Amino acid sequence: MNNIKSIDDYLSGRMAPGDAFLFQANMLLKDTLMNDVEDQQKTYEIIRRYSRQSIKNEIIAAQKIIVAAPHYRGFMQRIARLFKNSNQLQLNIKTNIMNEEQMLKNQALIKHAYAAFNARDIDTILQVMHPNVKWSKAWEGDYATGHDDVRAYWERQWKEINPTVTPVGFRARENGTLEVEVDQLVKDLEGAVLFDGKVKHIYVINDGLLQQMDIELN
Amino acid sequence: MVMNNNKLCTVKGREHFFVELYTKAFPAVARFIAQRGGSLEEAQDIFQDALVIYYEKVIAAPAEIIINEKAYVLGIAKNLWLQRYKVGSRNRPLNDLDTEALPDEQLATDKILKYLEAAGRKCMDLLKAYYYDGLSVSSVATLFGYSGIRSATVAKYKCLEKVRESVKQKSLHYADFIE
Numbered sequence: 001m002n003n004i005k006s007i008d009d010y011l012s013g014r015m016a017p018g019d020a021f022l023f024q025a026n027m028l029l030k031d032t033l034m035n036d037v038e039d040q041q042k043t044y045e046i047i048r049r050y051s052r053q054s055i056k057n058e059i060i061a062a063q064k065i066i067v068a069a070p071h072y073r074g075f076m077q078r079i080a081r082l083f084k085n086s087n088q089l090q091l092n093i094k095t096n097i098m099n100e101e102q103m104l105k106n107q108a109l110i111k112h113a114y115a116a117f118n119a120r121d122i123d124t125i126l127q128v129m130h131p132n133v134k135w136s137k138a139w140e141g142d143y144a145t146g147h148d149d150v151r152a153y154w155e156r157q158w159k160e161i162n163p164t165v166t167p168v169g170f171r172a173r174e175n176g177t178l179e180v181e182v183d184q185l186v187k188d189l190e191g192a193v194l195f196d197g198k199v200k201h202i203y204v205i206n207d208g209l210l211q212q213m214d215i216e217l218n
Numbered sequence: 219m220v221m222n223n224n225k226l227c228t229v230k231g232r233e234h235f236f237v238e239l240y241t242k243a244f245p246a247v248a249r250f251i252a253q254r255g256g257s258l259e260e261a262q263d264i265f266q267d268a269l270v271i272y273y274e275k276v277i278a279a280p281a282e283i284i285i286n287e288k289a290y291v292l293g294i295a296k297n298l299w300l301q302r303y304k305v306g307s308r309n310r311p312l313n314d315l316d317t318e319a320l321p322d323e324q325l326a327t328d329k330i331l332k333y334l335e336a337a338g339r340k341c342m343d344l345l346k347a348y349y350y351d352g353l354s355v356s357s358v359a360t361l362f363g364y365s366g367i368r369s370a371t372v373a374k375y376k377c378l379e380k381v382r383e384s385v386k387q388k389s390l391h392y393a394d395f396i397e
Contacts, residue, residue: 004379036382043382044349046331050342051269051350053331058229059266072241079245082252083261098285 003033007040035138099172106178106205107170113210114182118164122151130209138199138215162187168198178203221225226277227357239269251299261386264302268295277352334381341377348374 009015010023027034066072109128116124126147129135135144137153139161144153157163169181178214179202186195224361225231244265251261271294334342344362347353353361359370 002302002379004375004382008375008378037385039385040378042385043378046334046381046385047342047345047349049331051346054343054346055232055273055350056266057269058232059236059269062233062240063262063266065233065237075241075245079248080258082245082248083258131363217375 003036004040011037011040011044091105103170103172103218104177105208106203107167108171109205109210110167110180110203112177114165114167117154118166120158122154126151127206128210132204133210134212136213136215150208160189162189162191167201173202176204178205226273226351227353227361232273235273236269239272239287239291240265243288243295246288246292247295252298254303256299264298265291267298271298310366325377334384338377338380341380344373345377345381 006015008201010020013090015023028060034103047216066074111123113128116122129147129150132146133144133150135150136210137144140153141156144150162185163184163186165185166183168181168183171179171181173179182199182201184197184199185193187193200216202216226235244261247257247265247268248261251264256264268291272291275290314390340362344358347358347361348355355367355370355374358374361366362370362371362373364370
């Protein structure tokens with residue numbers, strides 16, 4: 001029954017070649033020996049798995065020692081900072097992706113608003129304006145504040161001049177505002193060109209609504 | 219198998235070995251994994267597996283072969299990280315890295331392992347010391363308090379038989395081990 005040692009010798013390659021040959025012949029003749037060899041192979045695999053787990057537990061224990069020891073605190077903090085930076089990096093990437101999405105939405109919003117302006121469709125523009133919008137009055141100075149004020153300003157303006165504004169460039173500024181480069185063509189009511197050039201309209205946009213517009217001349 | 223590094227014979231010696239490796243090699247591994255968007259927990263998990271593999275290298279080969287252990291551990295960790303990243307499954311156990319067992323056999327082995335851990339820890343530790351840690355019979359005798367090589371050898375075979383007997387019984391009642 002006890003073939004433990006001979007199987008151990010055979011499987012570990014310690015058996016002399018002649019004996020190994022005889023052993024193999026025996027295996028072919030006796031199913032029980034063959035089964036024992038298979039079981040013993042499984043046994044070694046079990047020992048290996050037990051051992052790996054056991055070593056891993058020791059490694060985890062060593063890690064706990066370092067995490068808990070006061071004189072490794074600086075070391076652990078440096079490690080933690082690596083992941084803080086990595087988290088920050090991921091956050092930045094995420095924010096940039098959101099900004100990109102936001103940027104596309106805002107561009108569409110602005111284009112829509114300028115098209116409505118050029119069509120003199122005030123109601124459509126007011127739909128995308130914050131109720132307390134602050135709108136720079138290039139023509140009169142100061143701001144128009146709120147929907148009614150803006151409507152009145154434009155109605156006054158269009159009695160005197162005929163402006164056409166086309167957005168041609170967009171840039172998100174670091175302070176969160178949106179810079180829109182605009183081709184501005186202003187004619188008087190007789191069709192004479194009063195101004196033809198580029199200006200910058202700087203927007204504060206919140207939740208898909210225009211909150212403030214300022215003008216920067218190049 | 220020859221034991222090359224006496225300090226690795228005991229739990230205390232290994233603890234020292236692992237703590238030292240942790241301080242030496244973990245920052246580089248952590249940086250590598252942080253740069254790829256991994257978490258601290260993932261870095262620790264990878265590092266633990268990398269140290270198991272490194273330990274196996276050290277006990278199987280003369281230690282002086284490994285010139286830069288920090289670079290060596292980092293190399294193993296990179297491979298582990300890339301393997302997991304490629305496979306997409308973050309939870310492959312270490313055991314599967316270089317063994318291909320059939321799922322059913324794996325399940326049965328896990329059951330047997332649990333049984334043996336509960337029933338015969340001393341035997342398993344002795345077998346580990348001999349077959350896995352690669353200690354000589356005389357070292358095993360000293361470590362486990364046997365009077366000499368002969369009694370340690372007898373103990374080794376007895377333990378081997380005990381485990382093999384469990385394997386046999388569990389194999390006979392194979393159906394019991396498939397949930």
